[in-house]
Amino acid sequence: MGFQPSRRFAILSGLAAAGTLAVGYALTPFSTLGRARQIAAGDGDFMPAAWLRLTPDNKVTVFVPHGDMGQGTHTALAMMAADEMDADWTLVATEQAPADMAFANGAFAKGYLLGDMSIPQWLNGTTEFFGRKIAEFMNIQVTGGSTAIRLTGALGMRKAGAAARAMLVRAAAEGWGVPESEIAAKASVLTHAASKRSATYGEMAGRAAGYDTPDAPLKAKADYTISGTPRQRLDIPAKVDGTAQYGIDVRLPGMLFAAALCSPVAGGRLKSVDEAPARAMRGVSTVVKMDDAVVVVADNTWRARVALEALKPEWDDGANGSLSSDSIHAGMNAALDKGSFSTDFSEGDAEAAIKGAPRVVEASYKVPFLAHATMEPMNAAAWVHDGKVEVWSGIQDGLGGRAATASLADVPMDAVVMHQLQMGGGFGRRAFSPVLPSMKARHIAQAIAASKATGKPVLVTWSREQDMTQDYYREASVARMKAGLTADGRIAGWLHSFTERHDPPEATRIDYDVADRTARYVSDTNPMPWGPWRSVDHTHQAFYIESFIDELAHAAGQDPLAFRLAHLANAPRHKAALERVAQMAGWGTNEPGRAKGIAMREAFGTIVAQIAEATIGDDGRARITRMWTAADPGEVVNPATFKAQMTGGAIYGLTAALYGSITVEKGRVVEENFPDYEMVRMADAPRHEVAIIESGAKIGGAGEPGTAPVAAAVANAVFALTGQRIRELPLRQFDLKSGGKIARL
Amino acid sequence: MTQLIVNGVARELDVEDDMPLLWALRDVLNLTGTKYGCGVAACGACTVLIDGQATRSCSIPASACAGQQITTIEGLRTGDTLHKVQQAWIAAQAPQCGYCQSGQIMAAVALLNETPSPTDDDIDTAMTNICRCGSYEEIRAAIHLAAAA
Numbered sequence: 001m002g003f004q005p006s007r008r009f010a011i012l013s014g015l016a017a018a019g020t021l022a023v024g025y026a027l028t029p030f031s032t033l034g035r036a037r038q039i040a041a042g043d044g045d046f047m048p049a050a051w052l053r054l055t056p057d058n059k060v061t062v063f064v065p066h067g068d069m070g071q072g073t074h075t076a077l078a079m080m081a082a083d084e085m086d087a088d089w090t091l092v093a094t095e096q097a098p099a100d101m102a103f104a105n106g107a108f109a110k111g112y113l114l115g116d117m118s119i120p121q122w123l124n125g126t127t128e129f130f131g132r133k134i135a136e137f138m139n140i141q142v143t144g145g146s147t148a149i150r151l152t153g154a155l156g157m158r159k160a161g162a163a164a165r166a167m168l169v170r171a172a173a174e175g176w177g178v179p180e181s182e183i184a185a186k187a188s189v190l191t192h193a194a195s196k197r198s199a200t201y202g203e204m205a206g207r208a209a210g211y212d213t214p215d216a217p218l219k220a221k222a223d224y225t226i227s228g229t230p231r232q233r234l235d236i237p238a239k240v241d242g243t244a245q246y247g248i249d250v251r252l253p254g255m256l257f258a259a260a261l262c263s264p265v266a267g268g269r270l271k272s273v274d275e276a277p278a279r280a281m282r283g284v285s286t287v288v289k290m291d292d293a294v295v296v297v298a299d300n301t302w303r304a305r306v307a308l309e310a311l312k313p314e315w316d317d318g319a320n321g322s323l324s325s326d327s328i329h330a331g332m333n334a335a336l337d338k339g340s341f342s343t344d345f346s347e348g349d350a351e352a353a354i355k356g357a358p359r360v361v362e363a364s365y366k367v368p369f370l371a372h373a374t375m376e377p378m379n380a381a382a383w384v385h386d387g388k389v390e391v392w393s394g395i396q397d398g399l400g401g402r403a404a405t406a407s408l409a410d411v412p413m414d415a416v417v418m419h420q421l422q423m424g425g426g427f428g429r430r431a432f433s434p435v436l437p438s439m440k441a442r443h444i445a446q447a448i449a450a451s452k453a454t455g456k457p458v459l460v461t462w463s464r465e466q467d468m469t470q471d472y473y474r475e476a477s478v479a480r481m482k483a484g485l486t487a488d489g490r491i492a493g494w495l496h497s498f499t500e501r502h503d504p505p506e507a508t509r510i511d512y513d514v515a516d517r518t519a520r521y522v523s524d525t526n527p528m529p530w531g532p533w534r535s536v537d538h539t540h541q542a543f544y545i546e547s548f549i550d551e552l553a554h555a556a557g558q559d560p561l562a563f564r565l566a567h568l569a570n571a572p573r574h575k576a577a578l579e580r581v582a583q584m585a586g587w588g589t590n591e592p593g594r595a596k597g598i599a600m601r602e603a604f605g606t607i608v609a610q611i612a613e614a615t616i617g618d619d620g621r622a623r624i625t626r627m628w629t630a631a632d633p634g635e636v637v638n639p640a641t642f643k644a645q646m647t648g649g650a651i652y653g654l655t656a657a658l659y660g661s662i663t664v665e666k667g668r669v670v671e672e673n674f675p676d677y678e679m680v681r682m683a684d685a686p687r688h689e690v691a692i693i694e695s696g697a698k699i700g701g702a703g704e705p706g707t708a709p710v711a712a713a714v715a716n717a718v719f720a721l722t723g724q725r726i727r728e729l730p731l732r733q734f735d736l737k738s739g740g741k742i743a744r745l
Numbered sequence: 746m747t748q749l750i751v752n753g754v755a756r757e758l759d760v761e762d763d764m765p766l767l768w769a770l771r772d773v774l775n776l777t778g779t780k781y782g783c784g785v786a787a788c789g790a791c792t793v794l795i796d797g798q799a800t801r802s803c804s805i806p807a808s809a810c811a812g813q814q815i816t817t818i819e820g821l822r823t824g825d826t827l828h829k830v831q832q833a834w835i836a837a838q839a840p841q842c843g844y845c846q847s848g849q850i851m852a853a854v855a856l857l858n859e860t861p862s863p864t865d866d867d868i869d870t871a872m873t874n875i876c877r878c879g880s881y882e883e884i885r886a887a888i889h890l891a892a893a894a
Contacts (some may be wrong), residue, residue: 070841070878092882232838239843242778242818246844249777257772282761300772301781302764343749375782375790375844375877424780424844427876464783638839645881648841650880674787683869685881 052081058188059085063097069426071703072641075233079155079637083226084161088188097417099298099398158218166216171207178180230640239301242293246422248379252457256285256391258450259304262293262470263315264363265667266529271314286390293444297454301461318525321667326505328526332478332499341520346509348516348608354495357484361555363548365727367540369662372472376424377467383457389416391444394423396431404432408445427579428532438472469669472531473662475500479544490558499525507537511574512567534652538603538708546712560598561587570711573632573695577609580630580691585611597716599709605700606633610709614717620735622628622718627688634697642702647688649706655680658731659713747808752820758863762808765792769807778818790873792848793817799855818847829894830854841878849874853888862892881890
């Protein structure tokens with residue numbers, strides 16, 4: 001199904017109506033284009049849209065209103081604009097668009113973080129900062145459905161590129177006194193064959209800049225020359241020679257360095273601290289006491305840390321001081337037992353269908369909290385001066401971060417200058433909410449307080465231990481699955497009861513044919529801080545759903561692939577992805593000592609079918625030797641980065657499935673650093689073959705979908721190999737040789 | 746005063762004897778290409794070469810490196826020419842977020858100095874740095890490319 005832009009998305013013709021808040025490129029208000037030009041365009045530059053600048057030297061700069069944390073968004077969006085513009089790709093560069101409304105659009109706030117169903121609660125406060133109009137536009141956008149590539153790219157970058165091309169063609173035609181139809185535009189050069197005249201785009205930029213921006217038609221996919229071809233990422237050269245500047249690398253004149261210690265218990269408060277031992281130490285400027293943290297400011301990070309370690313703060317743990325993983329899980333089970341459910345979705349009568357089925361299968365699953373553990377720990381620099389709050393940090397959402405900073409500093413948005421730097425990993429961790437307390441940017445608050453206390457710019461860098469114990473976490477949760485099976489092995493009734501529902505709302509959807517289906521949940525089972533974690537609720541819901549489907553297949557005495565296919569008569573894309581991955585992996589045959597498991601999930605508009613091959617190591621633990629993925633994103637912009645997102649996303653999911661567990665004792669997070677929170681490394685990384693299926697459906701996401709099905713594929717492979725059903729993650733707690741648990745988490 | 750030779754240049758630092766080399770490089774010499782990841786030598790983001798050996802700079806005092814040749818990511822290129830490992834990293838499109846890659850590249854340089862044509866097993870053994878983006882397959886390909894260059 002192709003995406004049909006509605007009239008509300010129709011672009012540009014309203015540009016001449018100065019001062020009106022028309023819907024621009026992917027909802028950029030037209031009234032802000034002038035401001036964008038003021039910020040980004042110089043004399044003689046042509047800036048047909050907030051995101052595209054052509055300079056007389058023929059260079060194109062694409063301003064990307066999304067952060068890039070390695071998923072290749074910047075390059076992919078520039079490819080989409082350059083393709084429509086018929087620009088010479090070697091002349092195209094990208095820049096991070098400033099965190100300014102001039103460069104904003106609805107997708108900006110929402111980005112690639114979440115799916116396409118509704119604005120999550122934690123972003124709604126961000127929209128409030130932008131004013132009611134924009135919030136309305138965001139709702140329009142959300143109804144249409146979007147991710148960064150899907151909306152900013154498909155409706156914004158492509159439109160901007162096509163408009164620029166049309167204006168340049170018109171400029172050449174008028175300049176040369178020939179019809180527009182006789183002008184060819186290719187690789188940043190305009191030519192008129194009959195008169196043998198040619199000019200670069202840059203040479204025509206000045207004339208084109210005087211035109212109104214047209215609503216130019218987009219290319220047909222068959223005419224793409226850049227989109228769909230593998231291109232080297234523009235951000236990579238700076239990432240191999242040490243010049244890429246991440247938040248942690250910012251160095252400002254007179255800058256001081258700080259270390260922070262937050263209340264070890266979520267919601268706890270600083271009672272008291274004797275500052276004297278730190279103040280006496282070499283290089284220390286000051287000690288800043290905050291409600292929930294102590295910050296030591298010094299002339300380098302090491303001295304700040306050593307001085308912080310000399311302090312013995314006393315904390316008021318508040319209400320959560322006796323919290324433990326056991327008590328949290330007991331609370332979850334009690335809430336499920338009590339049965340005061342909210343309905344996630346309900347079609348038909350699941351309970352009646354199950355009651356009437358000859359066989360009923362039930363299983364309970366459980367997953368722990370997970371930290372993001374971005375390689376670059378949280379950090380931020382702030383400089384409060386001349387009535388302004390300047391912040392330098394790696395953030396996933398520039399405007400959201402700016403709004404969050406305004407809220408933290410209690411100043412208007414206009415007083416905040418946000419310098420968005422490279423992110424050493426994001427995965428949801430670098431998105432901050434001005435309204436949801438768990439997603440407060442505490443390191444930014446600490447930097448602001450430290451700058452206020454010293455009058456200087458201050459960079460706060462959290463230790464790994466702070467980063468891991470002060471995260472907002474992927475929720476721990478419990479699911480109880482129940483389904484009926486008919487005599488001929490079809491699912492009759494699906495009842496999915498679980499704890500905690502966040503985003504995206506479709507994370508519990510099943511694509512299999514089951515007429516009677518219900519998903520229901522209980523909320524607020526624990527006070528641990530929550531935040532989005534790569535693929536968000538899909539991470540655990542895919543584990544529950546795809547493990548249970550596997551259980552049903554075995555209960556029905558069917559092959560897990562055949563069972564799935566038999567329930568996908570109305571989902572041809574899902575079926576095709578499963579068939580493709582099965583073919584790639586040689587489903588049905590196994591090498592000695594190895595077995596395969598299969599799982600499938602549609603997340604963020606992309607269908608991912610995965611097979612994992614498991615073996616058991618000498619230590620009794622599962623090892624994943626190979627993986628295969630068939631992914632249908634509808635259409636792909638940069639196949640090279642899409643594949644990298646599939647393999648990288650799978651490693652992220654595999655780390656969680658094999659090792660990931662954040663536990664709580666006495667209200668405190670137990671795991672503090674990588675030795676306690678192990679990661680998949682080179683030697684554990686499976687060989688992974690990826691196939692992309694371009695079905696032509698609406699373009700889907702890349703960064704998150706590859707993470708979702710991994711845990712189920714792995715657990716299903718372990719079952720195929722050992723007969724031991726894994727209903728609790730991570731796998732490292734099980735000795736698969738003896739069938740017992742070897743570690744208590 | 747601690748005397749360090751960093752990327753061939755003699756530097757004099759007024760730092761405590763126990764200050765890790767990592768922080769001396771980053772905060773005193775402003776060589777920020779070497780990254781902080783864990784502080785306990787568990788992740789490898791801070792890897793530099795000390796007399797050619799891959800070393801996790803977060804867990805060695807600067808004072809212990811006095812007089813030795815310290816090479817950081819900034820010192821790997823020769824003039825305008827990137828080291829063959831850096832070139833291979835671009836060719837294989839290895840980095841995603843890129844934060845761990847300075848350390849990965851330094852570890853790979855040390856591996857190739859020792860073992861010019863490493864097998865996959867050699868790579869598994871030598872390359873223990875964490876990449877949270879999961880770029881391991883691209884890193885492996887890049888090492889093989891560099892070995893063949």
